Amino acid sequence: MSVTLSDSTAANRARVQRSTRASLVGLVVSIIVVAALAYGPYAFLSKGNQQNLTTLFIYIILGTMWNLLAGYAGMVSIGQQAFIGIGAYGIVYAADILGLGLWIGLVLALVISGIVAHLVSFLAFRLSGGYFAIGTWVIAEVIYLITTQFDTLGAGAGISLTTFRGYKPEIRIAVVYWIALAAVVVAVAVTYLLLRSRLGAGFTAVRDDATAAATLGVNVTRSRRIAWVVAAMGCGLAGTLLAMTTLNVQPGSVFKIQWTAFMIFIVIIGGIGTIEGPIIGAIVFYALERYVGDVGFWYLVILGIIAIAMVLFLPKGLWGLISRGGRLQLFPTGLRLATPLVTPLATPLATTTSPTSGTPPTTSAEDL
Amino acid sequence: MQWANAVVQGLLLGGLYALLAAGLSLMFGVMRLVNLAHGALAIVGAYLGYVLVQKTGLPPFATIIVVIPLMAAIGWLLQSALLNTALNKQALAPILVTFGLAVILQNVMLQLFTADYRSIQVGDLAGASIQITPDIAIGVFPLMTFVVGVIVIAALQQYLARTKTGRAMRATSDDREAATLMGIDNKSIYALATAIALAIVGIAGVFIGIKTQFNAYSGDTYLIFAFEAVIIGGLGSLWGTLAGGMILGVATTVGAQLFPSSGTLLADLVFLAILVFLPTGLFPKVVNG
Numbered sequence: 224m225s226v227t228l229s230d231s232t233a234a235n236r237a238r239v240q241r242s243t244r245a246s247l248v249g250l251v252v253s254i255i256v257v258a259a260l261a262y263g264p265y266a267f268l269s270k271g272n273q274q275n276l277t278t279l280f281i282y283i284i285l286g287t288m289w290n291l292l293a294g295y296a297g298m299v300s301i302g303q304q305a306f307i308g309i310g311a312y313g314i315v316y317a318a319d320i321l322g323l324g325l326w327i328g329l330v331l332a333l334v335i336s337g338i339v340a341h342l343v344s345f346l347a348f349r350l351s352g353g354y355f356a357i358g359t360w361v362i363a364e365v366i367y368l369i370t371t372q373f374d375t376l377g378a379g380a381g382i383s384l385t386t387f388r389g390y391k392p393e394i395r396i397a398v399v400y401w402i403a404l405a406a407v408v409v410a411v412a413v414t415y416l417l418l419r420s421r422l423g424a425g426f427t428a429v430r431d432d433a434t435a436a437a438t439l440g441v442n443v444t445r446s447r448r449i450a451w452v453v454a455a456m457g458c459g460l461a462g463t464l465l466a467m468t469t470l471n472v473q474p475g476s477v478f479k480i481q482w483t484a485f486m487i488f489i490v491i492i493g494g495i496g497t498i499e500g501p502i503i504g505a506i507v508f509y510a511l512e513r514y515v516g517d518v519g520f521w522y523l524v525i526l527g528i529i530a531i532a533m534v535l536f537l538p539k540g541l542w543g544l545i546s547r548g549g550r551l552q553l554f555p556t557g558l559r560l561a562t563p564l565v566t567p568l569a570t571p572l573a574t575t576t577s578p579t580s581g582t583p584p585t586t587s588a589e590d591l
Numbered sequence: 592m593q594w595a596n597a598v599v600q601g602l603l604l605g606g607l608y609a610l611l612a613a614g615l616s617l618m619f620g621v622m623r624l625v626n627l628a629h630g631a632l633a634i635v636g637a638y639l640g641y642v643l644v645q646k647t648g649l650p651p652f653a654t655i656i657v658v659i660p661l662m663a664a665i666g667w668l669l670q671s672a673l674l675n676t677a678l679n680k681q682a683l684a685p686i687l688v689t690f691g692l693a694v695i696l697q698n699v700m701l702q703l704f705t706a707d708y709r710s711i712q713v714g715d716l717a718g719a720s721i722q723i724t725p726d727i728a729i730g731v732f733p734l735m736t737f738v739v740g741v742i743v744i745a746a747l748q749q750y751l752a753r754t755k756t757g758r759a760m761r762a763t764s765d766d767r768e769a770a771t772l773m774g775i776d777n778k779s780i781y782a783l784a785t786a787i788a789l790a791i792v793g794i795a796g797v798f799i800g801i802k803t804q805f806n807a808y809s810g811d812t813y814l815i816f817a818f819e820a821v822i823i824g825g826l827g828s829l830w831g832t833l834a835g836g837m838i839l840g841v842a843t844t845v846g847a848q849l850f851p852s853s854g855t856l857l858a859d860l861v862f863l864a865i866l867v868f869l870p871t872g873l874f875p876k877v878v879n880g
Contacts, residue, residue: 299686301627346863349870350822353625353686357818358866361859364815368853379852480811484694491687520698527695534687535676 246555260404264397273400277468279509280403281461284410285482286489286501286508288457291414293487294496295423296450297430301483302347302359305366306336306455308478310462312376315472318386320375325386329402329463336459339366340452347451348444360480367478381473384466399467406464410457415498415554417453426450491530494540498554503542593848596727601844603733605820605837606740607802610795611813612820612832613747614788620827621764621784622678627689630814631696632789636662636796637805638700641711651713651801658793666789670782678781693810700807708804711797736798740833743791748829750787760784812855816843819862825872834873 264273285303292298313335318328343362350358371379387395417423425446428436437443466472485508493504515522533540615629626632636658643654669692677688713732720728751757762770763780771777799805799813820839824831839858846857865872 293683297682299683301690346866349866352623353619353627354818354822356625356627356686356690357815358822361815361819361862365856365859365863368850368856368859371853372850372856484690487687487690495683520702523698524695524702527691527698531673531688531691531695534684534691535680538681538684 243555249554257404257408261401264400268400270393270396273396274468275509275513277396277400277403277464279505280407281464281468282485282489282505282509283407283502284457284461284464285486286493286505287410287414287498288454288461289483289486290490290495290497290501291417291450291457292454294490294500295418295426295430296447297426297433298447298451299353299356300347300359300451300454301356301480301487302361302363303454303458303486304478304480304482305343305359305363306340306458307462307465307482308363308367308370308474309336309339310459311466311472311477312370312382312462313459314463314466315382315384316376319384328386332463333456333459336462337452337456340455341448344448344451348447363478363480367474370478371474377472377474379474381471381476384470384472387467387470399464402467403464406460410460411498411502411554413453413457417449418498422446422449488526488530490540491533492540494542494546495538497539497542497546499546500540500542503545504540507541594845597844597848598841599723599727599729600733601841602837603729603737604840604843605833606733606737606840607795607798608816608820608836608839609740609744609833610736610791610798611817612824612836613744613829614792614795615814615817616821616827616829616832617747617784617788617791619821621760622674622781624674624678624685625689626788627686627814628693628696629788629792629817630810630812631693631700631807632662632665632810633792633796633799633813633817634700634805634807634810635665635696636793637711637800637809638704638709638796639793640797640800641709644711651711651797654711655794655797658797659790662793662796663786663790666786667782669789670785671778674785675778675781693814697807697810704807706806706808708806709800710804711800713801717801732801736802739794739798740836743794744829744833747787747791751829756780756783815855816858819858823862823865823872825874828872828874831872831874838873 260276263276268276285307289300289303292300292303310332313332314325314328316328317323317331317335318325321328323331343366347355347358347362370376376382387398390398418426425436425441428439428441429443429446433443436446462477465477469476489504489508490501491504492507493502494500511522511526515525537543611629611633615626618624618626618629639658639661640651640654643649643657644651649657673688673692674685677684716732719731721731721734722728751761759770759775759780760783762773763775763777767777770780795813799809816836816839820832820835822835823838824833824835838861842858842861843855847854850856
């Protein structure tokens, strides 16, 4: 991805840029919010609220990861619960059973998630589209069923995380909260930086047209595999957080497909294919679950109806409304034209390179 | 000889899996749509059969006569009102819409029928069997399921091969634009395909309801089985789907003996092994796209 876009006449160079005033404000506000949240346990956050926010953070991570897969790399997985389970079991296994402690356990759980994801990608990538989706689900089922065959992992009954034994509850809750906060920052930052890189441009190219991307020199399978492994590690991270919050890992609960359903709802409600979307979506989803969730199963019915309606009629989600169709970007991943080209020929050229976001006056070359 | 018995039961079970898979395969073949709500729809069929038996006292197998048109109507409406729209939106829309639909159906059924397991009672037939050798007995009901599975697959095959609308369906599948230019209304063809797919999965649902206990969540497993049967058999081949279903059936019944605590593990592993070694399935047929 070059920094300058130019047409054949060198005299007419267009300057492109990524950051805007909005994105600068976005960065500053994000830093302030994160700093305030980090300070929260000392000042204004009760234990209960720290736990609530930890749940919200888990949702943000899950949404961000599913969005990386589906929204950027174009792969709809309904088997991400596999990696939530691996993360949860991984931290119990490494921290408690191997006795490596919390931190090494956490890192090892992520490494295991990544390795398993890399291995199963060779199976899953033989399928595409909707069959890829069900294929990932089968793989998740197999990982779930195999996990329950091991007595060291508590077989079908589950296993407890004991590494926090000896911590006072308020300390434990605060520590888990901080880990979750750090995890959100890392997950969003990694996704953002990944998408800004050459690789990220490759992802979107593959999503929009895999054949065209391949002819332009994008290594399609490699791009997809990297997105898949990163998303798996992110879900593994969420899994470790789940284990830390519940202190008890049960196979039926960490491996349930509902996790993936939640991810899909979060991303669709918030807005697919943007960094901001899953964050908004997770907040809305969490609020709905907390305040409307007690209407029982009808809640999921309503959520399903909302999701279908949004896919059909508001495909860019809530963030699409807030950002007025992509004009406002707090975390811009693409490039946009700073000075419009002068030649009459050049402008349509520049616009056609970005079919998804031809919104003048700031012609963005987001999908280059 | 319990193994031989397990194999025979498994082969017969293949008929049920083929019934489940045929609709999934048809919808994918005609409109490249993978219906993630297919399993939930099978359970809708099972509940329809259950309610009909409870409320009207119809004999269990007679409910099929009512379930078929009901499910076909649901399919036609579903395609006309929802899925045709989804197919015209961005690439991920159909998958996401059918996923949302699965969640909706599952939870509506949960609300209406609770999580308690139900089944459609057929009395003595459930246990009736024909003794072949001293060790092997073939259940009458599993045999019926298998025969119905074969008949439905054969009928669908003939329909696609010989009738005018069947040809239109294959034409739309091969090249939608060209088919449209030849005067085929692809939207009504799609609606017809979904109606047929749901009619078949409705039959499968009634058989599931008679065969085992089911609740709103049971659809997940059946969607996976249907999908595995399609992939094992090879995309686009209906007889392959039947063969895939039979392989899967044997893997299920033998697997239940090997791993009593996780009965579907062997079936899933067989599927993954075929995906590795025979990625185009047993009976690959060249399909576009």
